[in-house]
Amino acid sequence: MLTFIKGLILSLTVNIFKFYRMRNDKKNLIVDLTLQFSLGIISFCDELQLLKKPIVAGQLLKSGTSIGANVREAQNAESKGDFVHKMKIALKEADETDYWLTLCKLSKNYPMNDGLLEQVTSINKILSKIISSTKSTISK
Secondary structure (H helix, E strand, O other): OHHHHHHHHHHHHHHHHHHHHHHHHOOOHHHHHHHHHHHHHHHHHHHHHHOOOHHHHHHHHHHHHHHHHHHHHHOOOOOHHHHHHHHHHHHHHHHHHHHHHHHHHHOOOOOOOHHHHHHHHHHHHHHHHHHHHHHHHOOO
16 A cells, blocks of 8 residues: 555656646746737836836736736636636737727827737737637536
8 A cells, every 4th residue: 555655656656747737837928928918018117107107007017017917816716717817808908908008009198119019919819829729628
């Protein structure tokens, strides 16, 4: 019995190590993309603050940086369902960020960064695809 338990522990340890490596060794496009996007959002919000636009700057900073935080959190999901849930939250934040950036674009006295608007559009598409692809693999 003791040999069986030792073998089981060894097997679990090896599988956990493989699982950990799987998650952390590979380059992850959406994690990298949302991190870079967050850095751009921080810079743009600094610009908004200098122009005395604190309300929009604050809302945009929260939603824009939350995308990457939720994507990052999804990498440690406890199940595929949990992963989908966290990615859906990231998608909602990306949609809100799109709203604030579009508002800046359409407002007369606000600066605009078309690059950020293009990036969040791409992020929205990628997140939607990740969610639909993952949902299709969940057995019902």
